[in-house]
Amino acid sequence: MVLHSYDASAGRRTESALTPREQEIAGYLCRGLAPQKIANLLGISVGTLRKHRANIYRKTGAGDLVSLLGKFSPKARMTIQA
DSSP states (O other), rough: OOOEEEEETTEEEEEEEEHHHHHHHHHHHTTTOOOHHHHHHOOHHHHHHHHHHHHHHHTTTSHHHHHHHHOHHHHHHHHHHO
């Protein structure tokens, strides 16, 4: 998945590619699963999940979950792999 966003400070469009694992985690986050539940499902620690989540937020320009949800159209949210 490649996300396109507009970097106002640079005056240009940017692209950020999420890794397959980040896509998977983004899908779970967008579905409202709790971090502990996601970590358990994926067999990773909550700390590792937090690092992935931070990378997702950085790459998408989202500051929080609400902002992340806003990055995806309803159609895109349904197609995120989870």
